[in-house]
Amino acid sequence: MDKVGIIFDLDGVIVDTAKYHYLAWKKLAKSLGIDFDEHMNEQLKGVSRVKSLEKILSWGNQTLDEDTFKNCLYSKNEDYLNYIKELNEDEILPGVLEVLNYLRDKGVPFALGSASKNARTILKATGIMDWFEAIVDGNDVSIAKPDPQVFLIAADKLGIEPSKCVVFEDSVAGIQAANAADMLSVGIGDQEVLKEADYIFNDFTEIELKFIESIILK
Numbered sequence: 062m063d064k065v066g067i068i069f070d071l072d073g074v075i076v077d078t079a080k081y082h083y084l085a086w087k088k089l090a091k092s093l094g095i096d097f098d099e100h101m102n103e104q105l106k107g108v109s110r111v112k113s114l115e116k117i118l119s120w121g122n123q124t125l126d127e128d129t130f131k132n133c134l135y136s137k138n139e140d141y142l143n144y145i146k147e148l149n150e151d152e153i154l155p156g157v158l159e160v161l162n163y164l165r166d167k168g169v170p171f172a173l174g175s176a177s178k179n180a181r182t183i184l185k186a187t188g189i190m191d192w193f194e195a196i197v198d199g200n201d202v203s204i205a206k207p208d209p210q211v212f213l214i215a216a217d218k219l220g221i222e223p224s225k226c227v228v229f230e231d232s233v234a235g236i237q238a239a240n241a242a243d244m245l246s247v248g249i250g251d252q253e254v255l256k257e258a259d260y261i262f263n264d265f266t267e268i269e270l271k272f273i274e275s276i277i278l279k
Contacts, residue, residue, distance in 0.1 A: 156265030
């Protein structure tokens with residue numbers, strides 16, 4: 062039987078830091094005179110910081126010079142980092158640790174594949190950084206999701222063929238990236254939004270261990 066590898070996105074899958082991104086983007090948008098709501102924030106999931114700011118500016122019909130653009134990115138990230146300073150293991154979403162512990166017990170390697178440049182900070186704060194055999198984040202990629210680069214690098218670090226990898230994602234861009242990489246995609250979130258995924262669950266509390274067993278034995 063060929064070895065299977067699991068790749069997890071971070072925000073909205075393992076931890077709920079999406080709410081802190083929302084607060085930081087909303088604060089920045091307000092400073093630019095742009096209305097920003099949760100529906101808009103949904104469209105930024107899985108999207109790089111640069112592309113996210115470009116989207117916000119387009120919604121506000123605004124342009125910024127290069128220096129101001131960079132300052133906005135810095136300001137947003139500083140606000141976000143301040144929000145997550147108090148993160149701890151309690152921020153890990155319900156049901157996630159049960160799945161991670163099951164994979165560890167079965168000797169199934171798993172990696173992180175996230176657009177976040179703060180992924181390592183978050184994993185350290187929640188106490189699970191050493192659980193991952195490989196970590197690929199926004200510092201390691203040059204092309205954002207829906208390009209499959211982040212997941213292909215993660216598969217390579219695991220030493221497992223992409224077609225033998227399973228991706229857990231909460232964003233449309235992430236699901237598209239997993240599919241483009243020829244990986245099995247498991248959506249975490251709204252069924253209508255993530256309809257391109259091979260499997261969809263509202264959250265990890267809905268995922269039974271027999272499902273995890275079935276995908277690692279595929």
